[in-house]
Amino acid sequence: MDKQQVLEMLVELCEDEIIVENPDIDLFEEGLLDSFGTINLLVEIENRFDISVPITDFNREEWNTPNRIAGKLAERQ
Amino acid sequence: MTPYGNIAFFLIIGLLLLPTILLGLRSKSAKHYNLFVSLIVLALIFGHSLNGSISLILFTVFQIVLIMAYQRYRLQQNSGTVFVIAVLLSILPLVLVKVLPILGLHHLFGFLGVSYITFKAVQMILETRDGLMKEKIAIVELAYFLLFFPTVSSGPIDRWRRFTKDFHSIPSSENYKKLLLSGINYIFVGFLYKFILAYLIYNYTLIYLPNNTYNYLTPFQGQLAYMYMYSFYLFFDFAGYSAFAVGVSRIMGIQTPINFNRPFVSRNIKDFWNRWHMSLSFWFRDYVYMRFVLWMTKKKWLKNKFTISYIGFFLLFFLMGIWHGLEWHFVVYGLYHALLIISFDKFERWNKKHKLWPKNKWTHAIGVIITFNAVCFGFYIFSGKLF
Numbered sequence: 133m134d135k136q137q138v139l140e141m142l143v144e145l146c147e148d149e150i151i152v153e154n155p156d157i158d159l160f161e162e163g164l165l166d167s168f169g170t171i172n173l174l175v176e177i178e179n180r181f182d183i184s185v186p187i188t189d190f191n192r193e194e195w196n197t198p199n200r201i202a203g204k205l206a207e208r209q
Numbered sequence: 210m211t212p213y214g215n216i217a218f219f220l221i222i223g224l225l226l227l228p229t230i231l232l233g234l235r236s237k238s239a240k241h242y243n244l245f246v247s248l249i250v251l252a253l254i255f256g257h258s259l260n261g262s263i264s265l266i267l268f269t270v271f272q273i274v275l276i277m278a279y280q281r282y283r284l285q286q287n288s289g290t291v292f293v294i295a296v297l298l299s300i301l302p303l304v305l306v307k308v309l310p311i312l313g314l315h316h317l318f319g320f321l322g323v324s325y326i327t328f329k330a331v332q333m334i335l336e337t338r339d340g341l342m343k344e345k346i347a348i349v350e351l352a353y354f355l356l357f358f359p360t361v362s363s364g365p366i367d368r369w370r371r372f373t374k375d376f377h378s379i380p381s382s383e384n385y386k387k388l389l390l391s392g393i394n395y396i397f398v399g400f401l402y403k404f405i406l407a408y409l410i411y412n413y414t415l416i417y418l419p420n421n422t423y424n425y426l427t428p429f430q431g432q433l434a435y436m437y438m439y440s441f442y443l444f445f446d447f448a449g450y451s452a453f454a455v456g457v458s459r460i461m462g463i464q465t466p467i468n469f470n471r472p473f474v475s476r477n478i479k480d481f482w483n484r485w486h487m488s489l490s491f492w493f494r495d496y497v498y499m500r501f502v503l504w505m506t507k508k509k510w511l512k513n514k515f516t517i518s519y520i521g522f523f524l525l526f527f528l529m530g531i532w533h534g535l536e537w538h539f540v541v542y543g544l545y546h547a548l549l550i551i552s553f554d555k556f557e558r559w560n561k562k563h564k565l566w567p568k569n570k571w572t573h574a575i576g577v578i579i580t581f582n583a584v585c586f587g588f589y590i591f592s593g594k595l596f
Contacts, residue, residue: 147561166479167494168518168554171502186339187499 133181133209138202141176145169155198173201183208210253212362213399213453222250226460233385233462240376243461244349250358254321261320265356268302268323272330273351275299280337280346292338299334303327307535322362324532326355328492333369335496341370350376357465359457363450365468365488375463388459395456403449407442414438419594436589443588444472447486472584476576477557478549481584489529498525518554523547533591542591549583 142151146164150157159165165173170190178184183205195201210218225246232239255262279295306323333351336342354372380388415438417423419431426434451468458465466488475481482490498521505517523544530543560566589595 167499168502171499171506172514174503175506186341187495187503188336188339188341 133183133205135199135202135206137180138205139198141180142173142198142201145172145176151198155202157198158196159198160192160196177205181205181209210257212254212358213403213450218253219396221253222246222457225249226457229461230389233380233389233460234382236379236382236385238379239462244353246461247353247356247358251356251361254358254361258320264320265322268320269326269352269355271302272299272326272355273348276330276333276337276351277346277348279334280342283337283340284343287338292334295334296331299331300327307531311535325361325364325366328364328366328489329355329369332366332492332496335500336369357458357463359461359463360454360465363447363454365451365454365466366492367463367465367488371466372463378462380462385462388462388464392456392459395452395459399449399452399456401449402445402452407445407449410438410442410445415442432589432594435592435594436585439592439594440585440588443591444469473581474577475580475584476573477580478546478553478583481580482546482550485584493525493529497528498522501525515554515558519551522550522554526550536593538590538593538596541596542587545587545590549587 139152139155142159143149146159146169148164150162151159151164157164159169170187174185174187174190185204185208195204212218228242229239229246232242255265275295275298279291282291303324333342350373353376354367354369357367357372360367414434418438419435420428422431422434448469455465455467468487468489470484470487472481472485475484482494501524502517502521505511505520506514511517511520526543526547527540528543529546530539530541533539533542556566566572
């Protein structure tokens with residue numbers, strides 16, 4: 133898994149190219165991700181990278197930008 | 210004694226917390242002293258009723274045993290059935306408290322704060338299931354968390370992993386000073402909200418509404434005025450209480466999450482639920498809606514993921530409705546909010562395609578006005594005055 137793949141996944145899920153343009157954007161503040169989007173994200177993470185993130189471990193303060201999500205996933209690999 | 214109910218309560222905890230403050234300002238740990246204060250204040254809150262005290266003690270012991278037993282089990286095994294049984298056992302007392310009165314058994318069991326303690330206990334079982342509770346939990350600390358006196362009666366609902374971090378950290382003198390000042394600030398916001406604004410709204414408007422306006426208002430205007438005044442009353446009363454709870458927690462070094470963030474300027478209904486009774490709505494979001502949607506998505510029983518999400522919203526708001534009480538107006542209140550959220554979600558997705566509702570300050574202002582009125586109508590249902 134590299135960062136590029138994570139960004140591609142987020143672009144598909146959020147349907148917005150801004151993720152590549154500004155990978156430090158706050159996905160929840162900007163309305164790109166909500167609780168429903170989060171579930172789809174967790175399912176996709178499991179499908180694509182075989183990393184299982186429990187919902188209770190996904191807190192919005194630490195998983196709020198594309199860069200941070202990529203970082204968190206890299207830690208878990 | 211009702212928590213934050215009268216000036217005597219504030220004077221007593223003010224005195225009891227003096228050593229806490231002195232220790233904090235010298236950057237010394239006050240956690241043992243705070244445990245002692247908690248015991249005294251809990252005795253003050255619950256001590257007037259023997260029945261209530263015994264219920265509370267038995268209930269807390271039951272929850273602690275359940276959490277510890279499930280944690281021990283989870284370290285070795287992870288069966289779904291055991292997990293479901295643990296959750297059901299944990300909410301059983303709350304269900305009994307809600308159902309027994311309907312069966313005419315009023316005084317058998319029940320006490321202040323039973324639902325808020327249940328929320329914390331269930332949360333611990335869910336997080337244990339998710340494998341996030343691997344460290345050994347000290348019984349005293351768990352009891353302190355479940356019965357943390359500033360929030361014991363009506364929240365805000367804290368999270369264990371956050372709480373325990375605060376419990377063990379000793380802020381520097383400088384940081385404690387900030388915590389103390391913000392705590393005192395919250396308490397004064399609480400006085401303003403609960404004892405001034407909510408009091409005035411109640412005594413100068415609500416007691417005359419909707420029908421005793423001496424023909425000053427038509428019946429329809431009376432109902433309308435009631436709807437808005439009741440909404441404001443509800444906010445100032447509960448946000449005031451929550452500010453007390455947050456303020457006292459901070460003085461004790463615990464940064465209990467806030468419950469309200471200017472809910473009446475929400476730009477849409479989703480935004481509203483991120484600002485109103487936040488610790489409760491986040492609890493339902495994380496532990497009911499998201500878990501349900503994830504579980505359904507993985508089971509693949511339904512193809513359309515939006516249908517799953519909508520069922521999830523219905524489940525969330527239905528449970529939130531009946532949690533307030535097993536009465537029709539609470540059920541309808543819940544379903545009303547489920548409908549609002551689903552309609553907004555459909556609109557949001559439609560607009561993503563058609564882009565007919567741009568994002569600017571005008572649409573923002575219109576959004577705030579619509580949301581405010583929709584929310585006030587919800588509180589009108591909630592008040593029970595409609596039916």
